[in-house]
Amino acid sequence: MSNQSSVEIQTEWDIVAARQLGRNVAKELGFGTVDQARITTAISELARNIYLYAGQGKIEIQRLTENGINGILIIAADNGPGIPDVRKVMEDGFSTSGGLGAGLPGVKRLMDDFKIETTLGEGTDIRATKWLR
Numbered sequence: 001m002s003n004q005s006s007v008e009i010q011t012e013w014d015i016v017a018a019r020q021l022g023r024n025v026a027k028e029l030g031f032g033t034v035d036q037a038r039i040t041t042a043i044s045e046l047a048r049n050i051y052l053y054a055g056q057g058k059i060e061i062q063r064l065t066e067n068g069i070n071g072i073l074i075i076a077a078d079n080g081p082g083i084p085d086v087r088k089v090m091e092d093g094f095s096t097s098g099g100l101g102a103g104l105p106g107v108k109r110l111m112d113d114f115k116i117e118t119t120l121g122e123g124t125d126i127r128a129t130k131w132l133r
Contacts, residue, residue: 006060015047018059054080082120107133
């Protein structure tokens with residue numbers, strides 16, 4: 001069981017590959033089917049955002065252990081345009097792509113920890129963690 005794995009996001013098929021990788025790692029860690037679905041949905045949203053807004057980037061999946069508790073860390077990183085207004089994209093219903101706008105606020109709700117770092121013209125790094133309870 002490797003400690004981390006990643007998928008380069010360049011096409012829509014890479015979104016599917018990232019989802020599958022996340023589901024496999026979540027299953028190996030012992031997450032139930034509901035949490036597996038939460039994790040794969042979060043990965044899907046993050047990978048789709050990379051594909052739509054940055055053109056390309058990477059989804060990295062790491063296994064965590066903290067105080068004897070296992071978890072999964074999803075890192076979505078790109079060198080895209082960055083997010084001009086993080087507060088705005090974190091509003092429910094906000095969408096620039098005509099989607100449902102569940103995007104990043106949805107990911108934050110699905111996961112236990114959520115952090116965005118973004119620099120205009122340099123890219124975005126989003127980290128989302130789910131702990132096995």
